[in-house]
Amino acid sequence: MLRKRIIPCLDVKNGRVTKGVNFLANRDVADPIELAKFYSDCGADELVFYDITASAEGRTIFTDILKKAASTVFIPLTVGGGISSLDDFDRVLKCGADKVSVNSGAIADKTLIRRAAERYGSQCVVISADVKRQGGGYRVYGRGGRDDTGMGAREWIKFCVDEGAGEVVLNSMDADGVKNGFDTEMLNDVCSGLSVPVIASGGAGSAEDFVKLFKEVPFADAGLAASVFHYREVEIPDLKKILAESGVPVRM
Amino acid sequence: MLAIVDYGVGNLFSLRCSLNSLGVEAALTSSAEVLRSADRIILPGVGAFGDASKKLRETGLFDELKAIAKSGKPILGICLGMQLLFEKSFEFGVHEGLGLIKGEVRPISEVIPSGYKIPHIGWNSLDFAPHPLFKYINNGDCVYFVHSFYGADSPDVIATTDYGARLTAAVARENVMGCQFHPEKSGRVGLAILKAFCEVKP
Numbered sequence: 473m474l475r476k477r478i479i480p481c482l483d484v485k486n487g488r489v490t491k492g493v494n495f496l497a498n499r500d501v502a503d504p505i506e507l508a509k510f511y512s513d514c515g516a517d518e519l520v521f522y523d524i525t526a527s528a529e530g531r532t533i534f535t536d537i538l539k540k541a542a543s544t545v546f547i548p549l550t551v552g553g554g555i556s557s558l559d560d561f562d563r564v565l566k567c568g569a570d571k572v573s574v575n576s577g578a579i580a581d582k583t584l585i586r587r588a589a590e591r592y593g594s595q596c597v598v599i600s601a602d603v604k605r606q607g608g609g610y611r612v613y614g615r616g617g618r619d620d621t622g623m624g625a626r627e628w629i630k631f632c633v634d635e636g637a638g639e640v641v642l643n644s645m646d647a648d649g650v651k652n653g654f655d656t657e658m659l660n661d662v663c664s665g666l667s668v669p670v671i672a673s674g675g676a677g678s679a680e681d682f683v684k685l686f687k688e689v690p691f692a693d694a695g696l697a698a699s700v701f702h703y704r705e706v707e708i709p710d711l712k713k714i715l716a717e718s719g720v721p722v723r724m
Numbered sequence: 725m726l727a728i729v730d731y732g733v734g735n736l737f738s739l740r741c742s743l744n745s746l747g748v749e750a751a752l753t754s755s756a757e758v759l760r761s762a763d764r765i766i767l768p769g770v771g772a773f774g775d776a777s778k779k780l781r782e783t784g785l786f787d788e789l790k791a792i793a794k795s796g797k798p799i800l801g802i803c804l805g806m807q808l809l810f811e812k813s814f815e816f817g818v819h820e821g822l823g824l825i826k827g828e829v830r831p832i833s834e835v836i837p838s839g840y841k842i843p844h845i846g847w848n849s850l851d852f853a854p855h856p857l858f859k860y861i862n863n864g865d866c867v868y869f870v871h872s873f874y875g876a877d878s879p880d881v882i883a884t885t886d887y888g889a890r891l892t893a894a895v896a897r898e899n900v901m902g903c904q905f906h907p908e909k910s911g912r913v914g915l916a917i918l919k920a921f922c923e924v925k926p
Contacts, residue, residue, distance in 0.1 A: 473848065473849070473886055473887075474844070474846050474847070474848050474887060475846060475847040475848065475849075475866060477846055477847065512911065517846075517847055539737075542737060542738050542741060543737075543738075543741035543744070543745070544745075546738070546741075546742045546745070546908055546909060546910070546911055546914060546915060547868070547909060547910075547911050548868060548909050565735050566735065566737065567737065568735070568737045568738050568741070570735075570738070570909065592771075593770060593771055593772075594843070595770075595843055595845065595870045638843065638845070639845065666841075667841055667842065668841055669841055669845050669846070693841075693845075693846060694846075723847045723866040
């Protein structure tokens with residue numbers, strides 16, 4: 473039986489891991505390689521590296537870190553942040569990424585997902601969507617949550633999957649950083665019926681939040697979180713034990 | 725020396741790093757000569773069967789690998805590399821494989837129940853018969869899969885995984901072995917399988 477995945481996310485800026493609360497006030501946490509190794513040893517099923525630098529220099533630091541991570545930990549690595557062209561895909565895939573997550577890049581260029589899926593395969597292309605409640609519906613935001621795209625979340629994600637995205641990360645901007653649980657309502661409203669794996673992101677504050685996620689959103693394949701893991705408010709071995717005891721299949 | 729067949733398909737960075745972490749020197753090569761002189765060979769692969777088999781032919785390695793396999797040298801196919809070992813594949817048309825493993829490659833959609841997502845992505849457990857590849861791991865250990873096709877109708881299956889149906893997870897016929905999952909991405913368990921492959925005697 474396929475196991476539910478637990479995925480720590482590492483936001484990397486200038487060679488360090490940071491985590492924003494509601495996308496603001498980034499605070500320095502730790503060395504990304506050390507943290508990646510720690511998570512892999514603890515039983516993380518996958519890691520996401522998110523490049524939040526904008527400068528060319530920052531990009532180089534980031535790819536160096538990625539290479540080191542890929543030669544230190546042997547679990548799947550997804551990379552996101554500033555991916556807007558096939559050259560960007562190429563750059564991170566060559567450094568050991570297994571999957572590439574696109575967000576604003578796919579909003580700006582609606583052909584990016586199709587072209588990337590044709591070249592690298594759908595299994596390589598992850599659509600990450602920042603979604604917020606608005607006017608009784610769900611709206612997709614771009615540029616790290618700064619731009620309202622005017623697009624409905626369900627339509628956008630379905631479009632991306634039809635174009636060839638092989639996995640969906642739904643990040644609830646309403647839940648992000650609040651640590652009050654995953655946005656199971658949004659997940660069910662926006663991602664039900666998709667033919668590809670769905671990763672829930674935003675809002676994890678406790679082990680129970682993960683149990684609730686997998687119980688209330690049976691089609692969710694993975695739970696992604698950052699600060700609860702970085703600050704060791706949830707330890708992955710404990711989390712997996714609790715999930716297993718609750719009947720959620722996990723890799724021990 | 726272990727040789728990883730580099731025929732322009734997929735990313736070999738992680739595979740080489742995982743072998744290096746075991747203290748195994750791995751050469752990426754597209755040279756028939758290097759493959760012939762290697763102690764053992766890994767045939768990786770990501771992408772579509774037709775495209776990969778075409779590239780293997782273009783580089784002249786298709787016939788070379790068949791000949792090397794007959795010499796008794798240990799060969800491990802990974803993911804699409806495992807599928808290439810089969811006799812044929814039905815991925816976007818019908819394509820001839822290396823024929824080193826009996827059976828054919830078919831879409832998992834033919835056997836898994838509706839409601840199961842395709843590709844089969846993620847960690848799933850192995851159910852295996854004793855084999856030198858598995859000497860360091862336990863039945864039920866999890867490995868990382870990413871695939872939409874599987875090895876069907878094969879008497880050479882040595883491990884399966886349950887995804888609503890029994891899917892081929894690993895195959896072997898004498899010195900030729902293959903795993904559908906990615907050992908280089910399967911943490912401790914995957915490294916243990918690679919280590920075991922590196923210890924298989926020619």
